[in-house]
Structures are given as C-alpha cells and as structure tokens.
Amino acid sequence: MKxxxxxxxxxxxxxxxxxxxxxxxxxxxRNGHRERLDDLDRFADLGLRTLRYPVLxxxxxxxxxxxxxxxxxxxxxxxxxxxxxxxxxxxxxxxSGPRYTSLAQPNFATGLARYARMVAERYPWVMDYTPVNxxxxxxxxxGLYGLWYPHGRDDTTFLRLLINQLxxxxxxxxxxxxxxxxxRLVQTEDLGQAHGTPALAQQVEFENHRRWLTFDIxxxxxxxxxxxxxxxxxxxxxxxxxxxxxxxxxxxDLLGINHYAxxxxxxxxxxxxxxxxPALQGLHHTAYADLQALRVEGAPVSGPDxxxxxxxxxxxxxxxxxxxxxxxxxxxxxxxxxxxxxVANRVRASGVDLRALTVWSLLGAFxxxxxxxxxxxxxxxxxxxxxxxxxxxTALHALVQGLAKQGDYTHPVLTNPGWxxxxxxxxWSVKAKDDAYCRA
Numbered sequence: 001m002k003x004x005x006x007x008x009x010x011x012x013x014x015x016x017x018x019x020x021x022x023x024x025x026x027x028x029x030r031n032g033h034r035e036r037l038d039d040l041d042r043f044a045d046l047g048l049r050t051l052r053y054p055v056l057x058x059x060x061x062x063x064x065x066x067x068x069x070x071x072x073x074x075x076x077x078x079x080x081x082x083x084x085x086x087x088x089x090x091x092x093x094x095x096s097g098p099r100y101t102s103l104a105q106p107n108f109a110t111g112l113a114r115y116a117r118m119v120a121e122r123y124p125w126v127m128d129y130t131p132v133n134x135x136x137x138x139x140x141x142x143g144l145y146g147l148w149y150p151h152g153r154d155d156t157t158f159l160r161l162l163i164n165q166l167x168x169x170x171x172x173x174x175x176x177x178x179x180x181x182x183x184r185l186v187q188t189e190d191l192g193q194a195h196g197t198p199a200l201a202q203q204v205e206f207e208n209h210r211r212w213l214t215f216d217i218x219x220x221x222x223x224x225x226x227x228x229x230x231x232x233x234x235x236x237x238x239x240x241x242x243x244x245x246x247x248x249x250x251x252x253d254l255l256g257i258n259h260y261a262x263x264x265x266x267x268x269x270x271x272x273x274x275x276x277x278p279a280l281q282g283l284h285h286t287a288y289a290d291l292q293a294l295r296v297e298g299a300p301v302s303g304p305d306x307x308x309x310x311x312x313x314x315x316x317x318x319x320x321x322x323x324x325x326x327x328x329x330x331x332x333x334x335x336x337x338x339x340x341x342x343v344a345n346r347v348r349a350s351g352v353d354l355r356a357l358t359v360w361s362l363l364g365a366f367x368x369x370x371x372x373x374x375x376x377x378x379x380x381x382x383x384x385x386x387x388x389x390x391x392x393x394t395a396l397h398a399l400v401q402g403l404a405k406q407g408d409y410t411h412p413v414l415t416n417p418g419w420x421x422x423x424x425x426x427x428w429s430v431k432a433k434d435d436a437y438c439r440a
Contacts, residue, residue, distance in 0.1 A: 053087040055077070
C-alpha cells in the first residue's frame, strides 16, 4: 500500500478534570460536551476519523470502582463507531483520580489498572489508549509548582507523582493487553525545551534532561548511566521502582508530542531585567526568571521542527503531534495550526515517521491561561465557540475541514507571519546585553 504523502488530521476534546484543594473542575461540563451527543456528528462532518476522547476514571467511577456508571461512554463510543471515528481513549487527563485516591497514593496505580481492565472488557474493540495524559507536565504542576492537588513544591513530591503515574500506565497497559493483546499505547507529553544564560547552564542542562523523563522511563532508558539516575534515587525513588521499567520496558506504540507557544523556556538569573516576574528556585540555582522564550528578544528558540526531529533521533518510534492549539485571534489561530501542519509534513517528508497533526480543543478551552487555578476567568475558542446556545463554527472550521478532506487549504491570512514571528511578540529584551547563551 502506498504511504500517504501528508499527515492525517486528528481531533481532540479538551477534557481536563483537575482538582485544586477539595474542588474539581471538569472541562466537559464547562464546554457543554457532556450534554451534547451531536458534537460527534460535527466532528465527523469536519472529516476527522481519529479522535482523542475521554473515558475518565473520575467521571465513570467517582465514588467506587464497584459502582461505575457507563451510560455516558456507552452512548458516545457507540456513536463514534457508527460515524467511523477511531477513538484514542484517555483514562486520566491532568487529573488526580477520584476522591478515593490521588497521584500521591500507592492505590492510584493499582486503581487505574483495575479501571483500565474494566474499560477494555466493556469496549474490546477499542485499540488505542492514553492511560495518563502528560505525566511529567501533571507532576510538575501538581508536585513541583503547587498549582494542582496535592500541591507539592519539592522534587521529592514531583518525582513520586511522576513515578506513580508511569507505573499506573505500565500496570494499566498490562491489564488492557490481557483483554486485548493488540491494544496500543499512545503516550502524550509536552517536551518543551529550556534555554538560558551561561550562569544557568547547569539548570538548563538539568531541565533538558528532565523533559524526556516520561519517554526515557517507559522505554527502559533510565538506567544507572542516565544523567538523572542520581536525582531520582536521592529524591525517594527506589531502585526497584526503576528496575521494573528496565526489565520490562513499555515503549509507546506512538509518541504524542504536545507543542504550544509556551513550550520553550528561557532562564535568566538577572531578575532586574524582568520586573514583576516571579523568582524561581531550581536544583542548580537559587533565583531566576523562567520566561516564554518567544517573548524574549535575543533568546534562542529551536522551533517545532527541531523538537520533533530531536524526539525521532532519540527514540525512533512513530510520532504524532497530539495537541495543536493557540489561544489568540482567529487569524493567529489559523496561522499557528497551518504552520504546524506544514512543519509536520516537512518532517514526515524527511523520513520521520510522523503520523498525524491533532487539532486540539475542538470545543475550546477554559482557564488554561491561568493554568486552571481559577474557574470562569477566561475562554479560548477552538474550531467551535461554545459560548452560545449551540457550538458555532469559527474560522478554524473551514481550515480543518480543508486539511482533513482535501489535504490542504488556502486563505490570504495564511500568507502572513504569525505574532510569534514578528517583533510584536517581545515583552522583554536581552539582545546586545549578553551575546552568550546556553544552548541545549
């Protein structure tokens, strides 16, 4: 069979069920999708044939795994089958699980494995799973930055949450494959990349090793020779916990790369250059600013081409861009998505096994600009704007439909550079103040 010359177009529904303190916030409730079955027909009309879709533990079994309610996923997955849309089923999406567990508890991994088996037994035709979305990102926000439950702010908590999620993924896929041996793991992560000043060279190097931890651990590459082996061991991770992955690795069937305008960071210890920015304390430096690299004039930026190629060179596993979204004007949203489409196809044409570009946040996203620490502060439209009585197609609609059905799209807006390529993007400048940078 002749290989397709362009990447496929997939879709995704922002479905985070996050916990802050004792309060949960569910994007599926806020965007109305929990009550609208016909959204799936809208997605089919776009030409989408693969969809990242939630069957979340918190929603199906909020009180106990002994009393699950399958009514919602039963109806939705059946409709996806009728429409000919392949689901990539997500079980935990930036969540901490139901109240009877959490990312910090040992029963998170065993509980998710039990739930995963239940899902596989109920829907034996489902082939693709993401048991835990972005484990490293979730661990950072929940265990290192204190934003989400259990609100840790130290390396020991961060690593415990990360290992618990990865072990949960390992157990979940074993359970799923006991039911369906051909089931595939689609593991998502925001890799990002750090850049910085010479004074922060060690911190930059550390963060650029840390960004690979999800994939390094699952593929069994975190051995005693790994640069971060000592970091994990001295922060409470037992050798036996790591040996599980070394002896029985779980290489993803597909690496899902989530890329945002905020993914690349610039670290600078000269806090006086960035008034109002918080001072962070890292493993190798006591106080520095952590900034969006695109916003700093003079800061190096690698771009998605280089990040995708680096991932391929490191793992040589099939890949997809599993989230592509920009919260901005409709014109800039179109440019961002189309440019990532072009990047994906260039990378694929160069020999990288890149399968798809996923249009994330089909129904938009709530409060991601404050990292979900508030409810009701903001909304970013996606392919549809859900602020009315019914979802309204935005300017992205025709673009996505064109890419999915015709394999390309033309519009005058797309000939202009995006804000991330113009001088208006700069909030800060280090240009001509220091010509030497620590490049990853």
